Structures are given as C-alpha cells and as structure tokens.
Amino acid sequence: MDEESHERIRAVVASIPPGHTSTYGQVAADAGLPGRARLVGKILSEDGHDLPWHRVLRANGTAAPHIAQEQAARLREEGVFLVDGRLPRGQRP
DNA sequence: TGTTTGACAGATT
DNA sequence: AAATCTGCCAAAC
Numbered sequence: 001m002d003e004e005s006h007e008r009i010r011a012v013v014a015s016i017p018p019g020h021t022s023t024y025g026q027v028a029a030d031a032g033l034p035g036r037a038r039l040v041g042k043i044l045s046e047d048g049h050d051l052p053w054h055r056v057l058r059a060n061g062t063a064a065p066h067i068a069q070e071q072a073a074r075l076r077e078e079g080v081f082l083v084d085g086r087l088p089r090g091q092r093p
Numbered sequence: 094t095g096t097t098t099g100a101c102a103g104a105t106t
Numbered sequence: 107a108a109a110t111c112t113g114c115c116a117a118a119c
Contacts, residue, residue, distance in 0.1 A: 024101050035114055041100035042116070053100075064100040071100095 005033055009043050016055040019079045022093050023059050061087035 008031040016022050022030075024037040033039065041064075044053045054074035057063055062085060063071040072082045080091070 025103095028101085035102085037101040037114080038099065039101090039115055043100095045100050046117095048100085056100080058100085059102055067100065 005031065005036075005039070006043060006047070008032060009040055010047065010051060013040075013044065013048065013051045013053065013056060016052060018052075018055075020093075021055050021057055021075070021080060021087060021091070023057055025059055026093060027056060057087060057093075061089075061092040 009027060012027050012030045013022075016027075024040045027040050028034060028036040031040075037059075040056070044051065044056065054067075054071045055078075057071070062068075063082070068085055072085065075082060080087070
C-alpha cells in the first residue's frame with residue numbers, strides 16, 4: 001500500500017462530523033479504496049490515535065469488542081446513543 | 094517464500 | 107437469527 005491511501009483514509013475519518021457515524025467500508029469507499037475495509041481498521045489501530053475513530057462502526061452498526069466501551073462512551077458524549085451496544089436502525093449510516 | 098492474523102463486509106447455509 | 111465461508115490487503119512470523 002502507499003502513503004497516499006493511508007493519508008486519504010485518515011482524512012476521511014477526520015472529516016466525519018461530530019454526532020455522526022460511518023462504517024469501515026464506507027470510509028474505505030470514500031477514500032477511493034472500495035473493498036479495503038480491513039485496511040481502515042488496521043490504520044485506525046496503528047495510526048488512529050489522534051482521529052475520531054469512535055465515529056467508525058461496523059457495517060451493521062455494532063462496534064469492535066475491545067473498544068466497544070470507549071466507543072459507546074465517546075459517542076454518548078456527542079449525542080449518539082447506542083442501544084445494547086449497537087446503533088439503532090434509523091441512525092445507521 | 095508460505096502462513097497466519099486482524100478496529101471488515103457480503104453472501105450463503 | 108447466528109454461524110460459516112470467501113474476498114480483501116498489509117504486516118508479522
């Protein structure tokens with residue numbers, strides 16, 4: 001992979017507005033890398049410390065197990081409430 | 094050089 | 107509805 005993609009993905013995540021959410025696949029697509037959802041996860045895990053990674057959920061509106069707590073807490077502060085660890089139907093990206 | 098693994102997604106069973 | 111399989115890419119072993 002090249003630095004270009006890496007930066008582009010970071011840019012897309014950084015551009016997600018507060019109180020709004022997106023998905024790994026969506027971020028990848030917006031970055032011009034359809035089908036690279038996994039790559040997004042890897043980048044966030046390694047280089048996403050300064051990004052709003054909590055606004056990125058899985059395609060079905062659930063969060064990854066390890067960070068689910070953080071994710072829910074941070075989103076709650078922005079006005080996004082998770083029901084039973086997942087984003088309610090109407091609010092799914 | 095070949096396998097395994099991972100903050101995923103979509104189709105199938 | 108939940109478990110399983112396949113595709114995807116890069117990094118670590």
